[in-house]
Amino acid sequence: MDILVDGELYLYGTVGDSFWDEGFTSMDVVRALAELGRTTDVTVHINSGGGIAFEGSAIYNALAAHAGKVTVIVESIAASAASLIAMAGEEIIMRKGAIMMIHDPSMITIGNSEDHQKSVAILDKLADSMADIYAEKTGRSADEIRQEMRSEIWLEAEDAVAQGYADRLDEADAPEPTAFDYRLYQNTPERIVALADARAWSKRGKLKAAPAAPTRQQKDRAIMTAQIPAELNPAATNPTTPLVETKGPTAAEVALAAAEIAEICTAAGVPQMTATLIKEGVTPAEARIRADTAKQIRATVDLARTAPGIEADLADQFIAQGASIEQVRAQLFEKIATAQQPTTINTVLPPKSDAPRFDLVADMKRRIGMA
The missing domain is CATH 3.90.226.10 (2-enoyl-CoA Hydratase; Chain A, domain 1)
Incomplete structure (x- = not known):
């Protein structure tokens, strides 16, 4: 919608x-x-x-x-x-x-x-x-x-x-x-x-x-389907899935896992990931890894935003793409390096100095974990 x-x-x-x-x-x-x-x-x-x-x-x-x-x-x-x-x-x-x-x-x-x-x-x-x-x-x-x-x-x-x-x-x-x-x-x-x-x-x-003249099995399936959201219930998306004698998790276990995933995402500061992870059917352990990665991505992008060329919503884009932290760092470095390319040529040599020259790209590379 x-x-x-x-x-x-x-x-x-x-x-x-x-x-x-x-x-x-x-x-x-x-x-x-x-x-x-x-x-x-x-x-x-x-x-x-x-x-x-x-x-x-x-x-x-x-x-x-x-x-x-x-x-x-x-x-x-x-x-x-x-x-x-x-x-x-x-x-x-x-x-x-x-x-x-x-x-x-x-x-x-x-x-x-x-x-x-x-x-x-x-x-x-x-x-x-x-x-x-x-x-x-x-x-x-x-x-x-x-x-x-x-x-x-x-x-x-x-x-x-x-x-x-x-x-x-x-x-x-x-x-x-x-x-x-x-x-x-x-x-x-x-x-x-x-x-x-x-x-x-x-x-x-x-x-x-309940369509007209449902069978007993259809009635049972309708009751079971109402127990949890359709996105979390295989029987809701595949009507032929048997609802008895299965060895998969119970509805309560699925719902408990969903609640745990919601808590994990909220604690990591990425609550918007909750629905995606639940629909993908990941375990709470897998969700914790994904949420922690997203948290790292957001922190890394926030650090990089002190340099020019880093968009405000870049972290959201990386998270939506499922990028790894290594991929994020590499792309950030490329953006920072590109933004620092000189647009004019300075033919006047600076005076000699014994002080070490500050390198913005190298400093930012170190800060986002690439050095």
Whole structure:
């Protein structure tokens, strides 16, 4: 989905774009930010009923790491994962009549007691992480926020501002909320439920997941597929994949690995890599190597930027290309050397001096680790 329109991001539809006709993914956001440039100010318009929690977390991290100012406008609704994304804004604006919803993340687990216990641990960890983000924005304690998340609160625009989840109101009227099965939530306002029913949104998920006269195996597959994001589930992309008697990782193990990868990328300062690594199916150990390399690349480019000829977004380009640190150093040296080529010939010899001559290229080569 093309979410970049006239230099602004429009996050409309389901977070994760896995089970619905319209939506957006973390990779959509990362690509859009890369196209804008790392230091460009950006306005993000949100109209989303929520979606995949891990995708919401990855999008929040990508926006929070953006060097330019991020302004978020909740056009109509920012529910569940979409409300977490909204917290990345340095300024959060609510349209007149817009709604924000805060609640605990959830998932479906199929397996033995150990599988369910792992899911509980994953959800608790994710919920605590979300609470910390909401708490930082509102200025309240994470424990207080956790209570609100457990209660599933729906906030009108004025309430969102009053409770610190948003900064100010905008008098422009909110458009219609985006399509979503709002009956999935516990405390959905009646007007939103009525709208979803009138638009037949409450039937879309069922129609897509279960075609007419499904077999028992198809029903089982639909339940299993709903357990984790489609990007992380081989059965979601290959309907012939057997769902029983497999020796691969359980859904809980896959989700736990995804959470660990997200933590690794965030700690390395490259949260925008999270979705890419998860979709590639790398292990946490492999993700740590990739994230550490990306961190090294960014630090090396930052050092090299004291010399002319080094673009501001060069680190992002190297990371996107999957360049090694050795390749990065070689290309940086070539750029620095090229930038230092004399454009005029000086026929006047400098006076002799016993002081050693400063060589910018040699100094920069040493600083980026090539000497």
